[in-house]
Amino acid sequence: xxLHEYQARxxxxxxxxxxxxxxxxxxxAEAQAIAERLGGGGKVVVxxxxxxxxxxxxxxxxxxxxxxxxxxxxxxxxGMVIKGLTVRQVLIAPAVTIASESYVGIxxxxxxxxxxxxxxxxxxxxxxxxxxxxxxxxxxLAVDPRYGLLPHQALGLGFALYKxxxxxxxxxxxxxxxxxxxxxxxxxxxxxxxxxxxxxGTVQALDAKIVVDDNELDRRPEIAxxxxxxxxxxxxxxxxxxGLTFIKLDGxxxxxxxxxxxxxxxxxxxxxxxxxxxxxxxxxxSSNPQKVVSALRIITADPNVKAILFNIFGGITxxxxxxxxxxxxxxxxxxxxxxVIRLTGTNEREAVQILTQAGFTALTDMDEAVKQAxxxxxxxxx
Amino acid sequence: xSVFIDRSTRLVVQGITGRDGxxxxxxxxxxxxxxxxxxxxxxxxxxxxxxxxxxxTVAEAVRAAQPNAAVIYVPAAVAxxxxxxxxxxxxxxxxxxxxxxxxxxxxRVLPYVSExxxxxxxxxxxxxxxxxxSKVGIIPGNICKPGRIGVVSRSGTLTYEIIxxxxxxxxxxxxxxxxxxxxxxxxTFIHCLSAFQADEGxxxxxxxxxxxxxxxxxxxxxxxxxVTKPVIGFIAGQTAPPGRRMGHAGAIISGSSGxxxxxxxxxxxxxxxxxxxxxxxVPLLRERL
Numbered sequence: 001x002x003l004h005e006y007q008a009r010x011x012x013x014x015x016x017x018x019x020x021x022x023x024x025x026x027x028x029a030e031a032q033a034i035a036e037r038l039g040g041g042g043k044v045v046v047x048x049x050x051x052x053x054x055x056x057x058x059x060x061x062x063x064x065x066x067x068x069x070x071x072x073x074x075x076x077x078x079g080m081v082i083k084g085l086t087v088r089q090v091l092i093a094p095a096v097t098i099a100s101e102s103y104v105g106i107x108x109x110x111x112x113x114x115x116x117x118x119x120x121x122x123x124x125x126x127x128x129x130x131x132x133x134x135x136x137x138x139x140x141l142a143v144d145p146r147y148g149l150l151p152h153q154a155l156g157l158g159f160a161l162y163k164x165x166x167x168x169x170x171x172x173x174x175x176x177x178x179x180x181x182x183x184x185x186x187x188x189x190x191x192x193x194x195x196x197x198x199x200x201g202t203v204q205a206l207d208a209k210i211v212v213d214d215n216e217l218d219r220r221p222e223i224a225x226x227x228x229x230x231x232x233x234x235x236x237x238x239x240x241x242x243g244l245t246f247i248k249l250d251g252x253x254x255x256x257x258x259x260x261x262x263x264x265x266x267x268x269x270x271x272x273x274x275x276x277x278x279x280x281x282x283x284x285x286s287s288n289p290q291k292v293v294s295a296l297r298i299i300t301a302d303p304n305v306k307a308i309l310f311n312i313f314g315g316i317t318x319x320x321x322x323x324x325x326x327x328x329x330x331x332x333x334x335x336x337x338x339x340v341i342r343l344t345g346t347n348e349r350e351a352v353q354i355l356t357q358a359g360f361t362a363l364t365d366m367d368e369a370v371k372q373a374x375x376x377x378x379x380x381x382x
Numbered sequence: 383x384s385v386f387i388d389r390s391t392r393l394v395v396q397g398i399t400g401r402d403g404x405x406x407x408x409x410x411x412x413x414x415x416x417x418x419x420x421x422x423x424x425x426x427x428x429x430x431x432x433x434x435x436x437x438x439t440v441a442e443a444v445r446a447a448q449p450n451a452a453v454i455y456v457p458a459a460v461a462x463x464x465x466x467x468x469x470x471x472x473x474x475x476x477x478x479x480x481x482x483x484x485x486x487x488x489x490r491v492l493p494y495v496s497e498x499x500x501x502x503x504x505x506x507x508x509x510x511x512x513x514x515x516s517k518v519g520i521i522p523g524n525i526c527k528p529g530r531i532g533v534v535s536r537s538g539t540l541t542y543e544i545i546x547x548x549x550x551x552x553x554x555x556x557x558x559x560x561x562x563x564x565x566x567x568x569x570t571f572i573h574c575l576s577a578f579q580a581d582e583g584x585x586x587x588x589x590x591x592x593x594x595x596x597x598x599x600x601x602x603x604x605x606x607x608x609v610t611k612p613v614i615g616f617i618a619g620q621t622a623p624p625g626r627r628m629g630h631a632g633a634i635i636s637g638s639s640g641x642x643x644x645x646x647x648x649x650x651x652x653x654x655x656x657x658x659x660x661x662x663x664v665p666l667l668r669e670r671l
Contacts (some may be wrong), residue, residue: 103630105630105631106631107631107632108485108486108489108565108566110565110566110594110595110596110597111595111596111600113488113489113492113566114489115486115489118631127630128630131630144493145486145489145490145493146490146493182486183486186484186486188485188486188565189631189632191630191631193630209630213484213485213486215458215482215483215484215485216484216486218458218459218482219459219484247623249621249623257539258539259537259538259539259540260537260563260592261535261536261537261538261539261540261541261563261590261592261618262537262538262539262540262542262543262618264540264592264593264618264619264620264621264622265540265543265616265618265659265660267621267622268618268619268620268621268642268659269659269660270621271620271621272658272659276621277621280622280623285481313539313542313543313546314522315508315520315521315522315538315539315542316520317539344546345522345525345542346522366543366660366661367659367661
């Protein structure tokens with residue numbers, strides 16, 4: 001689960017990381033009031049709060065010289081669509097004069113199987129380019145989770161950012177606090193970019209990003225409560241609430257599969273036979289018929305879908321559950337596009353019987369089913 | 383004639399009285415797996431299905447029934463604890479089926495397990511099966527046939543698809559291992575490749591990977607230098623959206639190496655025959671054997 005910048009900043013602040021003040025507004029009037037309170041007549045920055053990178057390049061980040069200008073910027077940014085997501089909130093923070101920009105991030109790394117702290121003196125919006133072109137400017141440390149980030153390790157990386165000992169110590173302290181945040185909120189990623197120094201020499205976290213491991217949310221209701229469903233694609237919210245994993249794509253073949261690996265392989269096979277998948281949809285393990293109904297509702301809501309493809313390999317998932325779900329769904333809302341059903345494995349025979357009685361045909365071969373679905377999506381009956 | 387499990391495997395089922403645990407314990411028993419004990423705290427002293435003794439702790443089960451492998455079906459909230467417990471009790475092979483364990487828990491579980499000399503398979507995996515010898519986990523036994531192909535996969539149902547292709551064309555399996563799809567797992571491709579290479583009952587290896595991470599590239603590197611048996615590979619996710627970015631850190635740490643194209647190229651460079659679709663597994667095996 002992604003947190004908004006303002007939420008991540010609040011968490012860092014609560015853990016003692018120096019973060020400039022700031023507050024979030026959902027109307028221009030609120031933005032103006034916050035700017036008056038925080039700006040002290042000086043400049044403020046108005047930043048779109050949306051789960052998408054490249055906000056600045058999309059026009060979602062603007063500097064205002066006055067509170068009235070902040071209100072005008074908020075007016076322009078609120079409602080703006082960035083990478084398909086509508087901006088509903090803006091962060092208002094005093095504009096900080098920046099002397100230098102660094103990067104500090106912690107990610108749980110698959111290869112070392114540890115939290116890895118990465119820092120770079122070349123922070124800012126081009127950090128990925130820095131990593132690709134000048135990897136020597138990125139310093140990495142795999143932290144032993146049994147002992148945590150040790151003070152000398154943090155200070156060593158602090159000196160990789162700053163020559164000045166006071167700044168290096170300040171940065172080291174921020175790194176240790178960021179490491180504490182990772183375990184405190186169950187983050188799989190926590191980063192500060194940029195970590196800035198101001199002309200008077202103080203070190204501050206200007207922007208922050210935290211991604212919380214979804215598997216942590218059950219035991220951290222206070223973090224789960226930070227979820228902003230309005231900031232996510234509606235179909236993906238509906239899918240999550242139904243216990244499905246759904247990602248919308250641009251093709252015409254709506255896919256409904258059990259298991260992420262098989263779902264991806266099915267999408268790949270759609271492409272192999274000249275079609276394009278409309279989505280990734282994994283109905284998961286023990287699928288009850290209701291999940292299948294939800295899945296079909298989500299798939300058919302996409303106007304691009306010209307054919308629906310079911311690919312089920314029954315293991316824990318029972319084919320008859322899926323068949324019952326298809327029959328129930330089509331009673332609730334008749335399908336306007338053709339459906340191709342492939343199922344094999346647990347209770348396959350029962351499933352075929354259920355489907356045949358309801359007037360559907362079922363296939364057992366994956367390649368054959370995908371070929372038919374691709375042909376149907378092109379408007380050629382197979 | 384198999385890797386990790388065989389007829390001598392003695393299994394303890396953690397969570398044997400739960401919904402998933404009891405269902406799959408029955409399936410494993412009827413497949414022929416020697417299920418010698420079960421564990422559910424508070425249900426010690428009971429008999430599961432009238433035959434398998436249930437204990438309150440893994441340590442008690444070890445003292446009474448000498449299992450050498452454990453399989454875990456407990457809920458995610460207590461699954462990390464179940465792995466710690468099995469490792470503490472001296473179990474050599476711990477298979478964790480449970481999905482949804484927080485990745486930060488795994489950063490503490492993995493060193494604990496390896497310091498005790500145990501092997502963890504998973505979490506979030508379908509387990510493993512040595513056809514007609516032993517099955518530990520949830521892979522449907524009826525799709526597998528005994529034979530000489532080793533299968534190792536990050537996926538669940540996609541693995542079943544490929545096993546099904548193999549079995550229906552006369553290619554039985556020595557062992558099929560599902561290593562699990564989580565970011566942090568105990569047993570990697572490399573451990574399995576190394577075991578299959580050493581196994582006299584395995585003639586060729588099928589490796590099924592997917593997008594994300596660099597495990598497949600590391601596996602390819604290992605194959606290039608340490609595997610003489612033919613390897614056939616598949617990578618799922620060629621059409622998956624690149625979206626789902628993990629901030630800048632994800633890009634910095636892995637660059638473009640998580641993509642299907644990069645992984646397929648790495649496999650090919652290592653001399654692995656790469657399938658374009660699951661149905662290619664049989665023709666490619668025929669080519670290489």
